[in-house]
Amino acid sequence: MLDVLPFSFLMHLIDLHASLQFRLGQVENVRRHLFFPGQHPDPAELHKLQSFEKHLNRCADSRKIGDWKSVVRETDAAMAIGVDSSPQLVACKAEALLKLHQIEDADCCLSNMPRFEHYPPSSQVKFFGMVAEAYVLYVRAQVEMALGRFENAVSATEKAELIDCNNLDIATLLKNVKMVARARTRGNDLFSSGRYAEACSAYGEGLKYDTCNSVLYCNRAVCWSKLGFYEKSIEDCNEALKIQPNYTKALLRRAASNGKLGRWSEAVGDYEALRKELPRDNEVAEYLHHAQIALRKSSGEFTNNMKLGGEVxxxxxxxxxxxxxxxxxxxxxxxxxxxxxxxxxxxxxxxxxxxxxxxxxxxxxxxxxxxxxxxxxxxxxxxxxxxxxxxxxxxxxxxxxxxxxxxxxxxxxx
The missing domain is CATH 3.40.30.10 (Glutaredoxin)
Known part of the structure; x- marks a missing residue:
């Protein structure tokens, strides 16, 4: 009896460790446990491992062809069978959400990710061609850049390069985020000095390195507006909103530029969208109110008997x-x-x-x-x-x- 208990307890610990490794998505470690010499693999555990590998392979295939909706579906399926604490799998879903222009959802996904220091490292295991921990940082850097947090993006990419120094994708991203951060800083400095045309050029330089950056498009839209080029301002706002559909700053800028051009129907539409996003913002409510008045005036809705401001x-x-x-x-x-x-x-x-x-x-x-x-x-x-x-x-x-x-x-x- 004394000999059996320690062995039983040891096996229990091994099983717990294997369960944790499965939750972390560490496939090879789980496989080694299941096929440990001298024991037969548990059929249920083996089936779960095979299911996870199937979803992971589908993720990889979908990622290669840019089918990001399928990537989200496969990551969710993998998490549903128990791989719910894998930083790499969470990052994979976040990357897909980013590519689908669901930037806030991608950021939220990463915010709920397990921290590396709380879990054992995956020992240089590759994930989509990168060291697993580097891949997580690679995705985080892209989300940070999409949200305009350029310094954070540079920091995350530098950490990724330290972990996986030979990866060309990481090296390319690091170069790009540094150039974008530099362009944004220069653009902001020029804008603050009232040099709007030069600021436009600076933000445009940043867009050469990140063609899908809604923050740079919106910043340049403000410059175009300051210069009186309202059509160009609207064009850049449109680009920003394609990337980030609920981007309130871009909606506000587009509404104002449409107002300057007398396009009151479009301005009202944008202000109404802003009211849904910012229901308690009194300033937006006033902008909407005045745009509605201007629209009614332009459509001839007011009659001569209707008083439009003045004395009580x-x-x-x-x-x-x-x-x-x-x-x-x-x-x-x-x-x-x-x-x-x-x-x-x-x-x-x-x-x-x-x-x-x-x-x-x-x-x-x-x-x-x-x-x-x-x-x-x-x-x-x-x-x-x-x-x-x-x-x-x-x-x-x-x-x-x-x-x-x-x-x-x-x-x-x-």
């Missing part, structure tokens, strides 16, 4: 008041008296809002001169503001701050 219109009779709040759209009524300091303080701001939100109808009622209106509306405190939408009251505010008043106007005007 005064209403004195009850009949005129009812007609005013029944206007289509949103109406803001400021109930005030001339002798009130609070009314005197907020009135200029109401005039500003009237200009800032030209689609909203702004009215003012002097409750001392229009007693019938004040009585009908139950006004007891001034200043009071009421918001009406298509004739129905939707909100009432007594002595609101400037911030609360504008937030309410913006909310109901969108």
């Amino acid at each position: 219109e005064e209403v004195s009779s009850l009949e005129n008041f009812k007609a005013a709040i029944s206007s289509p759209g949103v109406s803001i009524v400021h109930f005030k008296v001339e002798s009130s300091e609070k009314c005197e303080e907020i009135s200029p701001f109401v005039n500003t809002l009237c200009i800032r939100y030209p689609l909203v109808h702004f009215f003012k009622v002097d409750v001392e001169e229009s007693l019938a209106v004040a009585k009908a509306e139950g006004i007891r405190t001034i200043p009071t503001f009421k918001i009406y939408k298509n004739g129905d009251k939707v909100k009432e505010m007594i002595c609101p701050s400037h911030q609360i008043l504008e937030e309410s106007v913006r909310s109901y005007s969108l």
Whole structure:
């Protein structure tokens, strides 16, 4: 009995070690364990190993022909059978996602990758022609560069070269990331100095070494815009968005350039996409609002009877008041008296809002001169503001701050 227990315990440890190696995707180590002299391989474990090798081979074949969707599918299948902690397999999926222009997903994939220092090294095992650890760094460098983190990309590639110094793909990538990082730095310096044409050239030089870098395209688009070349700005934004479809900076720049060219329908489309990406961004909400107004103006939607900004219109009779709040759209009524300091303080701001939100109808009622209106509306405190939408009251505010008043106007005007 004393002789059996230690041997049993030893075999248990060996099995645990083999299980860990399988999770790490270390095929040769698992194979050596299964075919250890003097024991028969477990059929279930052997089947899992063969399944993993099948998915890995399919990954390699799909990678060679650029079938990146199949690469994602095969890596997911390999992870599903238990190879869920392999840095190389995670990197393979991240590389495929990058090639499919799902850059944020690729970055997230790498962020959840097991760290090398927590797992045994694969001892110069090759993965797609590179030392396994070098391949992981090679992929990480490409993702870092795609996201504009050029210094990180240089660092990752240098580490990859130290591990696999004879690999031509790594050497080529290192040269490219250094040239791109240098071009971006030079472009940024020139842009900061107001030398926009030279900055355009610098960013263009970087694009020679990385033709699919959305950050460089977007940076150059800003320069074209500064120079008044809005068509070129839009072209570069289009290229950036082909690579990174949800790139908010490129959407914002393209929308602004379309606005400069009077293409309000395209600008509205971009701002609406930005609102989905940045639902709480008040600045984007305002840009969208103004673009919508410009689009309606350009399409002749406004009639001569519709007020588009300017002075707040005064209403004195009850009949005129009812007609005013029944206007289509949103109406803001400021109930005030001339002798009130609070009314005197907020009135200029109401005039500003009237200009800032030209689609909203702004009215003012002097409750001392229009007693019938004040009585009908139950006004007891001034200043009071009421918001009406298509004739129905939707909100009432007594002595609101400037911030609360504008937030309410913006909310109901969108």
